[in-house]
Amino acid sequence: MYTKKTLKHFNNPKNYGKIKDPDGIGKVGNIICGDVMWLYIKVKKDKITDIKFETFGCVAAIATSSEITELAKGKTLTDALRLGKDDIIGALGGLPPVKIHCSVLAIDALAEAIFDYLTKNKLPVSEDLIKRHEVIQKHKEVIEEKYHDWTEMEEEMHEGSNG
Amino acid sequence: MSIKKRIYLDYAATTPADPRVVKAMTPYFTNKFGNTASLHSFGMEAKEAVDKSRKIIADAIKASAKDIYFTSSATESNNLALKGLAWANPDKKHIIVSSVEHDCVLTSAAWLEREGWKLTLLPVDKNGMVSPDAVKKAIRPDTLVVSVMHANNEIGTINSIGEIGKICRERGIYFHTDAAQTFGKLPIDVNRLNIDLLTASAHKMYGPKGAAMLYVRTGVKIKPLLHGGGHENGLRSSTVNAPAIVGFAESVKICLQEMKQENRRLIKLRDKLIKGILKNIPDSYLNGHPAKRLPNNANFRFAYIEGEAIIMQLDALNIAASTASACSSPKLQPSHVLLACGMRPQDAHGSLRLTLGRWTTEREIGQVLKILPGVVEKLRKMSPFK
Numbered sequence: 001m002y003t004k005k006t007l008k009h010f011n012n013p014k015n016y017g018k019i020k021d022p023d024g025i026g027k028v029g030n031i032i033c034g035d036v037m038w039l040y041i042k043v044k045k046d047k048i049t050d051i052k053f054e055t056f057g058c059v060a061a062i063a064t065s066s067e068i069t070e071l072a073k074g075k076t077l078t079d080a081l082r083l084g085k086d087d088i089i090g091a092l093g094g095l096p097p098v099k100i101h102c103s104v105l106a107i108d109a110l111a112e113a114i115f116d117y118l119t120k121n122k123l124p125v126s127e128d129l130i131k132r133h134e135v136i137q138k139h140k141e142v143i144e145e146k147y148h149d150w151t152e153m154e155e156e157m158h159e160g161s162n163g
Numbered sequence: 164m165s166i167k168k169r170i171y172l173d174y175a176a177t178t179p180a181d182p183r184v185v186k187a188m189t190p191y192f193t194n195k196f197g198n199t200a201s202l203h204s205f206g207m208e209a210k211e212a213v214d215k216s217r218k219i220i221a222d223a224i225k226a227s228a229k230d231i232y233f234t235s236s237a238t239e240s241n242n243l244a245l246k247g248l249a250w251a252n253p254d255k256k257h258i259i260v261s262s263v264e265h266d267c268v269l270t271s272a273a274w275l276e277r278e279g280w281k282l283t284l285l286p287v288d289k290n291g292m293v294s295p296d297a298v299k300k301a302i303r304p305d306t307l308v309v310s311v312m313h314a315n316n317e318i319g320t321i322n323s324i325g326e327i328g329k330i331c332r333e334r335g336i337y338f339h340t341d342a343a344q345t346f347g348k349l350p351i352d353v354n355r356l357n358i359d360l361l362t363a364s365a366h367k368m369y370g371p372k373g374a375a376m377l378y379v380r381t382g383v384k385i386k387p388l389l390h391g392g393g394h395e396n397g398l399r400s401s402t403v404n405a406p407a408i409v410g411f412a413e414s415v416k417i418c419l420q421e422m423k424q425e426n427r428r429l430i431k432l433r434d435k436l437i438k439g440i441l442k443n444i445p446d447s448y449l450n451g452h453p454a455k456r457l458p459n460n461a462n463f464r465f466a467y468i469e470g471e472a473i474i475m476q477l478d479a480l481n482i483a484a485s486t487a488s489a490c491s492s493p494k495l496q497p498s499h500v501l502l503a504c505g506m507r508p509q510d511a512h513g514s515l516r517l518t519l520g521r522w523t524t525e526r527e528i529g530q531v532l533k534i535l536p537g538v539v540e541k542l543r544k545m546s547p548f549k
Contacts, residue, residue, distance in 0.1 A: 002475075007475070007479070010472070010476075011476070011479050016544065016545045027547075031509040031512075031548075032507075032508045032509050033489070033495075033508075034488065034489040034490050034495075034497070034508075034509075034512045035469075036548075038547045054545060054546060054547035055545055055546065056467065056469055056512075056546045056547060056548055057469050057472065057490065058469050058472055058475075058488070059471055059472055059490075060490075061469075061472075061490070062472060062545060065545075098493065098495060
């Protein structure tokens with residue numbers, strides 16, 4: 001199911017853990033769905049000098065987290081923002097179709113970390129990045145709402161059948 | 164620490180065939196290969212072997228041999244039970260199944276619901292147990308069948324099927340139980356337990372894949388899914404899989420002979436595993452009933468981490484286990500069993516099932532107890548929650 005490269009990253013992930021005083025943090029995913037990714041970045045002279053992840057999730061979530069840190073490290077912010085899900089999938093030698101969303105999550109986490117850095121430091125944010133940020137936040141809300149309804153429905157079902 | 168020899172702790176998924184079973188089957192692939200429907204001596208010897216097997220399997224549940232119908236899988240048996248009953252009894256439009264049944268029961272019931280039948284899903288308590296009272300309350304004048312599994316495949320909880328059977332019998336309602344996880348492992352008497360239909364499968368009990376059965380008590384009105392040459396008394400047309408059925412019967416024979424001592428052995432190993440894990444791994448919990456559980460089932464929840472990651476880490480260390488996390492399922496939904504037990508989706512992601520069997524040793528349990536804490540710790544180091 002998973003490629004050798006994916007399993008290699010999963011079994012020996014690179015750059016995991018916290019960065020103490022990060023310049024930017026990107027938090028994406030939802031615990032109810034089962035994938036949560038946090039990316040920490042250090043930025044110097046417009047370059048990502050250090051990057052670490054903390055991820056709750058499956059093999060693909062951990063492997064894509066590890067891969068994105070490798071791909072982004074040392075890149076300028078502009079170049080890092082050009083990374084797409086296909087760069088991660090390519091570097092991992094492919095991902096199962098149901099796990100593609102994990103690579104999207106990794107890309108989103110990076111964009112959010114950079115967005116966080118730029119806004120915190122009152123630096124100019126491109127229109128493109130603002131749009132990406134809005135889409136990610138909107139998606140988060142949609143999921144939270146969806147699962148809110150769903151958990152309520154479950155509760156009602158339980159109450160209904162107990163009564 | 165690494166292990167040279169792979170450790171298999173997924174006996175609830177499937178079991179290796181016992182070499183004694185393979186030995187019993189072998190002649191029916193080669194010399195005694197006849198079609199049971201043929202009139203010549205080749206057909207006769209295959210038919211005799213299947214008849215003998217039918218008797219062994221019937222005796223194991225105190226049933227009559229003519230009430231055993233061979234199928235290809237527990238999935239087929241469960242489909243046949245629900246759909247076959249529904250089609251044969253069109254005046255009864257209400258079906259009751261528990262919310263923790265195997266997918267093949269749940270999706271068959273849901274399909275019937277779309278076709279116009281009414282469906283009640285029975286709730287379970289936090290241990291995954293169906294309450295006989297809930298069955299009583301769910302029954303309506305047009306109820307056709309109640310289907311409640313004997314023991315759950317994920318969390319191993321054993322239901323009080325005797326009580327449920329009695330309730331159904333008193334009201335003239337059919338009672339079906341999916342015994343895929345218990346046949347050959349727990350004693351079953353279809354008369355004492357008031358069971359009308361029962362599903363069992365060979366590959367869960369050291370027999371071959373591709374052999375299963377549905378017990379249907381004489382007098383139960385049921386229609387076939389498969390039409391053709393009229394095999395299995397017209398209820399299940401298909402060339403009879405004689406070698407697999409012979410293997411099925413052999414596996415039943417061995418399981419019955421060894422049941423008592425094997426259960427004693429497994430319970431000891433299971434409890435060592437459960438105690439060791441709960442003691443050595445912080446924020447770990449047991450899923451399922453603390454006492455009324457299968458002798459070979461241990462199911463845990465580990466906070467802050469995800470199940471697929473746990474089993475793949477274990478796999479890399481030569482330990483085979485299973486999980487019901489959302490990420491590991493094709494639908495990306497957390498286990499319906501754990502959710503039905505009242506677990507929150509975020510908690511249901513971190514489940515790990517370890518199921519023991521005939522070749523599980525104390526040494527292996529010791530190795531798992533040494534390796535698992537490190538795996539959980541490693542994944543927790545990567546997790547944002549801790």
